[in-house]
Amino acid sequence: MDNVRTALILGPAISSRGGPPSLRVANIKVHASARAQTQRLSSCSWAVAGAAYGLHAAGAAGTRDVGNVKDSTRNCRASCSKALSICCVAGVAMRLSRVTGRRYPRHMRAIPCHASGQESSTGVQPPPERKKPKAKPMPQDTRVYPAKDLCSKCGFCNTSLVGKVQEACAFLGEGMAKIDRLEEKVHGRQRRLDVEDELYFGVAEAIRPIRVVAERRPSKRAWTGVITSIACEMLRSGRVDAVLCVASASPDKPMEPRPILARTVEEVLASGGVKPTLSPNIMPLELLFSEFGRDIKRLLFIGVGCQVQALRAVEADLGLESLYVLGTNCVDNPRDGEALQRFLRSASETPETATGFEFMQDNRIHVKHRDGRYERVPIFSLKDPHTCTGVIAKSCYSCHDYVNALTDLTVGYMAAPWEGGKMTEHAQYCVIRNQRGREMIDLLEGSGVLELGESAPEGGGFPRDGIIGGVLKPELDLAFGRRQPKEGPPRWLAEFLSDAITVLGPHGADFAKASIDRATLRNIVCARAEGQGRADDDKLPRHAKEIESRYSDLVKRLTAEYEGGKVQ
Known part of the structure; x- marks a missing residue:
């Protein structure tokens, strides 16, 4: 951001506190623009704009150039004269209108000032007022927040x-x-x-x-x-x-x-x-x-x-x-940095150099590394699946x-x-x-x-409703901390499974919809099995209830199977 742009943004606040002359000079642009648009201001606002323009110009006398804005004593005197003229014209017009009962020309008619909190006839909303709330922030090391263990920090x-x-x-x-x-x-x-x-x-x-x-x-x-x-x-x-x-x-x-x-x-x-x-x-x-x-x-x-x-x-x-x-x-x-590292140790050969990862449509976890290496790990070949309980x-x-x-x-x-x-x-x-x-x-x-x-x-690809049940079961086992295998299948088998599902399974928009189905149904089952009320009708958005209705029998069966469990 260059100096002029900084000045135009920060200038009004700084100049009102006696800020640096260079920033006050830049404000001339703002108020000159306001003066050029005086036809849209009330007679009261005319006077304020003219006076402000003159005061800013006078205050800037003797300063150096800032960007394309130049100043001199002669220009400032001229600006002050123009400001006084504006004030006089507006004042005379207002008094005449009161005496004669006539409305002065359209471009000089009164418009509600923004300071009144009303919308102007131009349709421009007044800038909202920023007031700091009185509540005291909770410390960053707070252990229990209002949402308790559901808090997303x-x-x-x-x-x-x-x-x-x-x-x-x-x-x-x-x-x-x-x-x-x-x-x-x-x-x-x-x-x-x-x-x-x-x-x-x-x-x-x-x-x-x-x-x-x-x-x-x-x-x-x-x-x-x-x-x-x-x-x-x-x-x-x-x-x-x-x-x-x-x-x-x-x-x-x-x-x-x-x-x-x-x-x-x-x-x-x-x-x-x-x-x-x-x-x-x-x-x-x-x-x-x-x-x-x-x-x-x-x-x-x-x-x-x-x-x-x-x-x-x-x-x-x-x-x-x-x-x-x-x-x-x-x-x-992952719930925190430690959980993230636990997952990376299960997915990557060198987790300490990982800089990013993503679950991709080829049913592999793609891991980027600091040295430019790029791993593609089949989702079935995590080294220690049992360590991933409690990561999410x-x-x-x-x-x-x-x-x-x-x-x-x-x-x-x-x-x-x-x-x-x-x-x-x-x-x-x-x-x-x-x-x-x-x-x-x-x-x-x-x-x-x-x-x-x-x-x-x-x-x-293959219709997504035919695979959701098979995907949900291992996910729910992971969520509820049920027994997980110590290690995945051999790498060659994991690669084969990933390739087969990529070819036969959903992709593109259907891959996304299958992912949304999976997450929606899993979360409804988790909430209902725990009995916490988070999946009651009045707590679910409309789209989640619609998706659930398409798999209602599956949701009922899985809820009964995991009922009384607790998400880890």
């Missing part, structure tokens, strides 16, 4: 917004059923359950394959850098003042999260890559109420379903002029927002057409949910950064 309770945790938390109150109400609020309508793609992927204007063109891909990325590229361009274009994203905890822990409020493109680029554990993404919102974030009026938030639900519940309290929400698909996160966070066993339905734009992998090859070259898919999501896509598509397919990814 989203960071909400570590902010002064904690007073609204009951309505914001995805695992309290009405739970995941909040999605239905919030879809209406965010997108203007709920998903259409009679449309197959919306049943599974949520409210959608379009579902399209997507990737960054080869020559524009950032060096630090999980896939081709779609989310990183969007975030950088939103900052460069000035559409947002900051990006809330997730950096790495440290260079030697690239997959452990450290949420940040990034103000520069360099910070965003440095945060590239997926951090596949629970992450307190909401916590940096507290900075909006501090000196550091007081001037942030337009924000891009990047997060997963439980975090986005909490954000949407309190977005009106953040004092933002605009909020863009960009998200990813999310399922089955308990909140993930209660989640029904795999597709991140409350974002403006969701970018993921599971519905992308299968191409083979490495993650860092493979296409993903995106769900454009509303106009803000469309704006983010258009911004990059117009600059030649993106390759964007024209239609939704197609599915195919």
